[in-house]
Amino acid sequence: MAGISLKVSNRSPKKPIKGLPSSIDLPEDANVEYVKKQLAGAARISDFNRIGIFDPVSKKTLKDKNSLIREQADVIKHGEILVKDLGPQIAWRTVYMAEYFGPLVFHPLFLGLRHYVYPPIYHLFKNTLPEPNPGSELSATQMIAFGMILAHFVKRELETMFVHKFSANTMPAAYIIRNSFFYWVFAGLLGGLEIYAPFSPAAKAENMTINYIGLALYFFGEIANANVHYYLSTLRKPGETARKIPKGHGFSLVTCPNYMFEIIAWIGIIMVARSPALVLFISIGTYFMWTWGWGKEKAYRKQFGDKYKKKRYVILPGIA
Numbered sequence: 001m002a003g004i005s006l007k008v009s010n011r012s013p014k015k016p017i018k019g020l021p022s023s024i025d026l027p028e029d030a031n032v033e034y035v036k037k038q039l040a041g042a043a044r045i046s047d048f049n050r051i052g053i054f055d056p057v058s059k060k061t062l063k064d065k066n067s068l069i070r071e072q073a074d075v076i077k078h079g080e081i082l083v084k085d086l087g088p089q090i091a092w093r094t095v096y097m098a099e100y101f102g103p104l105v106f107h108p109l110f111l112g113l114r115h116y117v118y119p120p121i122y123h124l125f126k127n128t129l130p131e132p133n134p135g136s137e138l139s140a141t142q143m144i145a146f147g148m149i150l151a152h153f154v155k156r157e158l159e160t161m162f163v164h165k166f167s168a169n170t171m172p173a174a175y176i177i178r179n180s181f182f183y184w185v186f187a188g189l190l191g192g193l194e195i196y197a198p199f200s201p202a203a204k205a206e207n208m209t210i211n212y213i214g215l216a217l218y219f220f221g222e223i224a225n226a227n228v229h230y231y232l233s234t235l236r237k238p239g240e241t242a243r244k245i246p247k248g249h250g251f252s253l254v255t256c257p258n259y260m261f262e263i264i265a266w267i268g269i270i271m272v273a274r275s276p277a278l279v280l281f282i283s284i285g286t287y288f289m290w291t292w293g294w295g296k297e298k299a300y301r302k303q304f305g306d307k308y309k310k311k312r313y314v315i316l317p318g319i320a
Contacts, residue, residue, distance in 0.1 A: 003027055004069055004076070008039070011054050011084035019043040020083060026069060033065035033169075039083060049089040049170040054082035064167040064243075066236075089170035095179055096160040100153045102184030103191070107149055110192040111138075118197050132198035141205040145195055145273035148218055149187075152265065155222060163226075163233050186281035194277045201274030214271030221265025224250065228258040245300065245308055255297040255314040259289040263316065290320050 004026040010016040021042045026035065032053055040048035053062045057074040059082065075081055110117060115136060122132055133139065138146075195202050205211070231249050236242075250257025266282040269275075293314030300308045313320060 004030065005079070006069075006075065007080040009056075009080060009082050011052065011059070011082040015085070017043050017045070017051075017083060017085050024081075028070060030069050031065065032062045032067050032069065035069060035081070036065075045085070047089060050086050052084040052086040054084065056080040056082055065169060066167070067243075086172060088173040090173040090176055091170055092166040092168065093160055093164070095171060095176045096164070097157060098176055098180050099183040100156045100160070102180060103149060103153045103188040104157075106184070106188035106192040107146060107196075110196045111146060114138075114196050114198070117193075118199075121197070122199060129199045130204065133203050138196065139203050139205060140208075141211060141272060141274075142196055142200070142202045144211060144215070145202055145269065145275075148215075148269050148272060149191070149195075152222065152269065153187075155226065159226065159229055163229050165233050182281075182284070186277065186284065190277040191273075191275060191281065195273050195275055202272070205274055211272050214268040216268070217271065218265050218268030221261045221263070221268060225258055225261035225265060228261060232258070243303060245304055253313075253317045254293070255300065255311045256289070256293040259293055259315040260317075262289070286315070286320070289315050293320075 005023060006026065007023050008021055010020065019042060020039065024035065024038060024042075026038075033048075035053055036048045036051040040046075040051050043051075045051065054060065055062065055072065055074050056078045062072060062075075069075060069081075118132070122129055194200055197203060228249050232246065235244050235246055250260060254260050263282065263286060266278070266285075270278050270282065297311055297314050301310060
């Protein structure tokens with residue numbers, strides 16, 4: 001079987017990797033991760049995940065660790081790869097676990113400390129806040145919202161541990177702060193602080209019909225989202241390297257139905273919680289899901305060409 005010989009160049013000439021070989025010989029079936037390991041060994045870099053491999057024309061990183069080098073058209077045409085030290089890395093799985101852990105801490109915390117947290121807040125802002133409910137019990141709506149939110153993030157943690165497969169092993173270590181901030185502050189701190197207050201919209205809620213509709217959307221969204229995640233995790237069988245076009249499970253409607261069902265589930269949570277903080281959280285999240293969805297759509301179009309049916313909407317049919 002014929003091999004592949006490539007020129008190796010520094011992506012950042014001003015910050016070259018010391019010890020990087022000028023060329024590399026690869027077997028025909030070499031993938032991105034194999035190249036990273038070979039170059040890291042040659043350059044004596046202990047963590048091969050620090051090695052970034054880039055297309056010589058587009059200068060974009062080759063993210064999928066399982067992608068075959070022979071299938072990278074510009075790499076083969078020009079006989080070259082660009083390489084860069086990406087700096088300290090952290091596992092995607094670790095970042096996801098940390099992100100979702102925040103709301104699992106803050107919501108029980110505010111629930112447990114509500115008798116200490118909310119009286120001072122009400123005293124400071126009593127001229128602008130509604131009268132708190134009498135007594136110390138949570139409303140039924142608050143309890144339902146608490147269960148929905150905790151179940152959502154427990155599901156996310158379990159999927160991260162047992163279902164998700166990542167195309168890359170790691171991301172820059174600093175990203176854990178950025179990513180966790182979003183979940184911990186918006187879904188955890190602000191959401192928890194608002195929902196369990198005795199003067200919150202959830203505390204004052206009386207229309208149970210809205211709760212029932214919200215619960216229906218929530219369960220549909222969560223189950224459908226989990227189904228898509230499981231389907232994607234089994235799309236490529238063990239030992240297979242070729243990427244496949246996902247079908248069914250909502251993929252005929254949008255590029256990323258997992259995001260669509262995620263948004264539906266959060267609409268259900270918001271209907272029950274009546275939470276402006278969670279509206280802000282999912283609004284920001286929807287923007288990022290839209291950008292990631294378009295990235296996925298462009299990747300499908302580029303990789304599969306005419307075999308792929310182009311989508312106009314990537315996360316919400318008729319909207320985005």
